[in-house]
Amino acid sequence: MSAGSLPHGPSARRTGLALLGIGCLGIAAVWITTWGGRCWTSEALRRARIEADPPVLSPLDLRSSTGQVLRPWGKAPAPARAFLVTFVYTSCPTLCSTAGDGFGRLQPDLDADGGAIRLLSLSFDPRRDDSLALRTYAERHGADPSRWLVAAPTTESALEKVLDEAGVVVIADGRGGYAHNGGIHVILADGRLVGVFDLTQAQEALECARRWAS
Amino acid sequence: MRSTVGQLRVEGGKLGVFVAATLLLVAVAGCRHWLEQDMARHMLIEFPLLLVVGAALAWATGGATRGLLARCNALGLSGFAFVTLTLAYWMIPAALDASVRQGGVGGAKWLTLLASGYVLPASFGLATLPVQALMVGNVAWMSAAVGLLYQQADRQLCLYYLADAQVVAGQGLVAAAVIIGLAWCLWAVRRADRGHRQPHHGPEPARSELLVRARISGLPGATIE
Numbered sequence: 119m120s121a122g123s124l125p126h127g128p129s130a131r132r133t134g135l136a137l138l139g140i141g142c143l144g145i146a147a148v149w150i151t152t153w154g155g156r157c158w159t160s161e162a163l164r165r166a167r168i169e170a171d172p173p174v175l176s177p178l179d180l181r182s183s184t185g186q187v188l189r190p191w192g193k194a195p196a197p198a199r200a201f202l203v204t205f206v207y208t209s210c211p212t213l214c215s216t217a218g219d220g221f222g223r224l225q226p227d228l229d230a231d232g233g234a235i236r237l238l239s240l241s242f243d244p245r246r247d248d249s250l251a252l253r254t255y256a257e258r259h260g261a262d263p264s265r266w267l268v269a270a271p272t273t274e275s276a277l278e279k280v281l282d283e284a285g286v287v288v289i290a291d292g293r294g295g296y297a298h299n300g301g302i303h304v305i306l307a308d309g310r311l312v313g314v315f316d317l318t319q320a321q322e323a324l325e326c327a328r329r330w331a332s
Numbered sequence: 333m334r335s336t337v338g339q340l341r342v343e344g345g346k347l348g349v350f351v352a353a354t355l356l357l358v359a360v361a362g363c364r365h366w367l368e369q370d371m372a373r374h375m376l377i378e379f380p381l382l383l384v385v386g387a388a389l390a391w392a393t394g395g396a397t398r399g400l401l402a403r404c405n406a407l408g409l410s411g412f413a414f415v416t417l418t419l420a421y422w423m424i425p426a427a428l429d430a431s432v433r434q435g436g437v438g439g440a441k442w443l444t445l446l447a448s449g450y451v452l453p454a455s456f457g458l459a460t461l462p463v464q465a466l467m468v469g470n471v472a473w474m475s476a477a478v479g480l481l482y483q484q485a486d487r488q489l490c491l492y493y494l495a496d497a498q499v500v501a502g503q504g505l506v507a508a509a510v511i512i513g514l515a516w517c518l519w520a521v522r523r524a525d526r527g528h529r530q531p532h533h534g535p536e537p538a539r540s541e542l543l544v545r546a547r548i549s550g551l552p553g554a555t556i557e
Contacts, residue, residue: 144417
């Protein structure tokens, strides 16, 4: 064999086999990581996994903007058959505010369900989100406590567990705030997280909750 | 006597490179958290450092695995395929996130990048210029395409990196693609120029390397000692 010519003989066969092995390994790794080539980001992957096999979230004790202490899921009798949940921090100027506006517009649509489905804005920054901050957020977005709870967890360890189970990642944005994967989470009374929707898909999230809660 | 001294120098040099590569690896491991906190640092500093460590270890450990690798790496094709697939895989946002979140995946990333660095020099030595061009062009094109995607995505692609960091990483990948492509072109032109000026000074490096590998792998027609 001379330089520049195609390989032949045993070396070519071994190279061919090696290429085949490398190719198969590569395809398998990509296939597994991307859920069969359908999800190229972690968020898409998270939503696909939740849809395929809803995880059960641990119980979480909350204190609401009205001073109420409650456990929204994992305890009978539950305050609702399903919750539409957004994870927020009240000083957020962008995404969480948009989430609040979306929930504000969705409130009247919940009347048809007779209290079976409720909204929950859940703070992942309980240290800064005290009762006053929660109340201010609720008032700013016109939250009606009978349909929409604005609350923070009573213990950070329980919150971290739930965030981990739900696949919500919160990172500091370097400007005193946070960046996180948002969305509307549909959580049933037994703690099952059955769907995650974009903030612009509030109606779809409500339909999903109705389907599961009926 | 002279050859013994030369041999000792080479061995000493290899030992020095081995120690330096090991120290660099330990330093990268020590800075891992800092490196992986930012997307650009993760992809544009940690990745190349691991490749460099792998390449240095390959040079320092020289003959130990060279023959074995050469047997299934005709024209450097297997090595290049492994490197290209490894780099492509770790540019997938879900894979990059998993490498930060899960220790096992992070370990796999380190191993595959080190292995890529390890096989790269030998693969370049075995490859002809067109094969090298294919490999370099492929990696450069892939980096540029992913870099542009990172910059133009309308949302945060990785859960562990901010959208701003994603844009910076994207710009860095495009810059890296240009630098890699230009550097290889300059190197190829210089090599061709040198070969043109000195036609009678023995076979060109790639050919020489190839023939030595061929001898090791016992290919028919390989007679050079």
